[in-house]
Amino acid sequence: MTGRTVFVTGTDTGVGKTVVAAWLAATLAPHQRVALVKPFQTGAVDPAADGDEAFYRAALGDEAVDIRTLVSLPEPLAPSIAAERANEPIDVAAALVECRALAKKSDITLVEGAGGLLVSLTAEHDMADFAAALDASLVVVARPSLGTLNHTTLTLEAAERRGLPVEMLVISGFPKDAGVTEWENLRWFRDRYPALPLVVLAEAPLAPSDPLAGLEPHLLGPIPPVLAGRGLPTLDLPAQSSDS
Template sequence: MILVVTGTGTGVGKTIVTAALAAAAAARGERVAVLKPAQTGVADGEPGDAATVARLVPGTTARELARYPDPLAPATAARRAGAKPVEPGEAADAAAALAADHDLVLVEGAGGLLVRLSDDGTLADVAALLDAPVLVVAAAGLGTLNATELTVEALRRRGLTCPGVVVGSWPAEPDLAARCNLADLPATSGVPLLGALPEGAGALAPERFAVIARHSVAPELGGGWQTPGP
């Protein structure tokens, strides 16, 4: 299976959610790969997002197609670096190749759904080429309802399947907006809420992260998380 992971924007917790999905699958004995088509804002030799997933979930195959030093949209970062951008077809081919010998391939985007990988291509185009579902990672607090609904609406317009939304970083002390959003996110987006990762989870050791991951994603994603009641 191939699952594309996108966010409502940058910094919402896509990488940690991707790691949680990998951990849940690994706990079932599945072979997992994570593909980062374009990594930006990371220098050569520094760990990128795919390496972070592999650190949190040992045994995960990590692949990165390109990296660019500037913390910008991939197409812009590639242009500034004088480097070739990653085209959607290239990313789709890489994901399909990984799927040949892995049970689950997680394709993590950069920023939001329509951020440009190349001048003419986005993560949505990668998902369309793969005919893969797209999981949306959202922020917890004020403003997330609009951004999430826009992302899900963009997926629907393109005929892409969205299994649900996961909150990428749930605060230790959630404010009123965050608490209300647990009920409002599925109501406004039209897709289920499938989990919430606690803030700081990415700093945990792999053994502890595996436990947290199982409790932070819903059964549909291989975990045991349940939507809180009213």
């Protein structure tokens, strides 16, 4: 029986998709067979050493997770552009076959995109097409800071237009000294999307020795199906304040 596929996308590059994908894998692996895939890595020569896979491996240690990078391109560019410049066209169909094969032998397959949801893979396909072809639900990763409301809303609207269900929104890197901007952004998300599970990960040291320490996951809103039974503590929003 084929397991579920969850596609980890974000509002931008560098927002925390790798951190979130590794955290989800670590959270689920003690209970389920988990695969963790970076199908299209750019800006890496040896992905197990300098790609997102390196973070996965450091974060997951001895945890039994099937970790893969499928396509790797050296320049840190959108996949379609990196592929064109390297003269190595991306074989989207082959990547789909590999992801589906992993999903067949896993309970959950976590697939990390590159950049945001509408980044192109080829002239014809983008990340959203890839997620749709995998019949995946989305985890959308966003920043806590100013500008995140617009980027996140654009991403959620694009997901809806493409018929992609959103499993949860994850705000990654929530600062310890959060002020009005970060707290009010959380309140806005909760009020605007009351049915959308919202997970908040704290700003953590991401130390190479223990990269997932200090993320302190908290839940706002309903529990996402993928985390059912994992007992995430609820985040209490502070009363509206005027400090900044």
